Amino acid sequence: MDHAMKIDTADAQILNELQANSRITNRELAQRVGISPSPTLERVKKLEREGVIEKYVTLVNPKAVGFGTFTFVQVTLMRHGQQSILSFIDSVNAMEEVMECYHVTGTADFVLKVTTRDIEAYETFVVQKLTEIPGVQQLHTMVILSTIKHKTQLPIQPTEESK
Structure with a gap:
């Protein structure tokens, strides 16, 4: 839309x-x-x-099904051409650990939200999958210690013309 x-x-x-x-x-x-x-x-x-x-x-409670580690990963690519970006996106879309992927401005090119069962599984994900994507230059990981606010509902209001 x-x-x-x-x-x-x-x-x-x-x-x-x-x-x-x-x-x-x-x-x-x-x-x-x-x-x-x-x-x-x-x-x-x-x-x-x-x-x-x-x-x-x-909506499933992640901890109830054994997922206890959540991270945000800032990814910087070596090249920023369309083919490099599309190749990265295709690779990330195939990874079940990646819950969300955002193409962003700033010091990183992408921000990923990743979930794994534990920190050892996250390490395996980084070593065996994420760093194996061609063109990945740098990763910065932020481990989520606790979730202060998580909502899925948009605060929908009538549009001005439709009230």
């Missing part, structure tokens, strides 16, 4: 409710938003078609 869709009050309420609980029934969603179920469902389908709602996911 290249442009922002105009969001009215009902759509904003729908999106905020679904972000809080995507398993809510259409009837309950309609009740919370204050419109009948049929128009609510039509609005949800339109938000899906327009790409506003990309997918529905389950």
